[in-house]
Amino acid sequence: MIHPFISGNKWRKLKYTLENARNQGKDHLITFGGAYSNHLVATACAAAKFGFRSTGFVRGEQVSNPSLMLCKLFGMELHFISRERYRGKQEVYNSFFGKLSNTYFIDEGGASNEAVEGCAELVRELSQPFDHIFCAAGTGTTAAGILKGIYEFSPGTALHMVPVLKNGAFIKDEVSRYVAATNLHLHTDYHFGGYARTTPELLNFISKFAARTGILLDQVYTGKMAFAAYQLISENAFAEGSKILLVHTGGLLGLMSQAEKILPTEFLVDPPASQ
Numbered sequence: 275m276i277h278p279f280i281s282g283n284k285w286r287k288l289k290y291t292l293e294n295a296r297n298q299g300k301d302h303l304i305t306f307g308g309a310y311s312n313h314l315v316a317t318a319c320a321a322a323k324f325g326f327r328s329t330g331f332v333r334g335e336q337v338s339n340p341s342l343m344l345c346k347l348f349g350m351e352l353h354f355i356s357r358e359r360y361r362g363k364q365e366v367y368n369s370f371f372g373k374l375s376n377t378y379f380i381d382e383g384g385a386s387n388e389a390v391e392g393c394a395e396l397v398r399e400l401s402q403p404f405d406h407i408f409c410a411a412g413t414g415t416t417a418a419g420i421l422k423g424i425y426e427f428s429p430g431t432a433l434h435m436v437p438v439l440k441n442g443a444f445i446k447d448e449v450s451r452y453v454a455a456t457n458l459h460l461h462t463d464y465h466f467g468g469y470a471r472t473t474p475e476l477l478n479f480i481s482k483f484a485a486r487t488g489i490l491l492d493q494v495y496t497g498k499m500a501f502a503a504y505q506l507i508s509e510n511a512f513a514e515g516s517k518i519l520l521v522h523t524g525g526l527l528g529l530m531s532q533a534e535k536i537l538p539t540e541f542l543v544d545p546p547a548s549q
């Protein structure tokens with residue numbers, strides 16, 4: 275709801291980063307991401323909107339898809355680099371831009387202290403207290419920010435983080451780099467095969483959810499988070515009457531790659547109960 279392309283958490287993660295870049299007199303943002311990265315699209319759009327140039331380094335072989343098309347439309351210059359070179363992001367940045375003084379390095383996914391600050395504001399904006407907050411995690415920066423906001427503005431709230439990649443327990447350590455992880459609960463069993471992997475069960479859940487609520491989820495992040503929350507609720511993991519907030523972090527572009535796999539909703543709606 276914040277912005278169609280600088281979606282959800284990406285706006286919050288970029289807010290103080292761009293402010294910092296501007297205060298330092300930088301006018302060219304350099305960042306990194308996979309070929310379907312919501313962060314690349316968000317950075318490209320934010321750069322265009324707020325008067326920066328932008329360059330994106332894309333992991334892997336050259337491809338084209340709707341996300342990268344949007345990056346180009348928003349004026350981002352794209353460079354495809356091998357997975358091996360991508361691992362040394364800082365060296366890549368230095369070899370291309372190390373001698374320039376007007377460029378600003380933004381890490382993959384926008385991870386930074388500024389991003390944590392921006393995400394913490396989400397909790398301050400809540401109009402009522404919640405017992406539980408759910409969010410999806412890639413780098414864990416958004417979760418770290420929400421947790422920071424919880425300690426500051428809503429200390430009784432528990433954060434439930436759903437890593438979207440396999441073996442996601444390490445994300446707890448990523449969160450701990452920014453903030454103590456005491457109110458943090460980790461749900462590592464909802465990756466559906468790994469990052470950007472999906473299953474018919476997950477797509478089915480996303481379809482039903484959209485048909486019943488008018489709210490779209492994506493299969494990379496918010497679908498897995500919502501699936502986890504609904505599953506836990508159905509297992510009575512929370513006391514009756516608990517107030518539970520699911521944070522929709524945006525990122526709906528990913529769903530567009532699934533066009534052929536989404537079934538017509540008439541097959542998904544439960545049959546009416548017999549008389």
Ligand SMILES: *Cc1c(COP(=O)(O)O)cnc(C)c1O
Pocket residue numbers: 282283284312313383410411412413414415416417495496523524525526
């Ligand atoms: C990037 C992204 C995330 C992950 O955020 P992190 O701060 O990297 O954990 C979650 N949801 C959506 C929709 C995203 O685009």
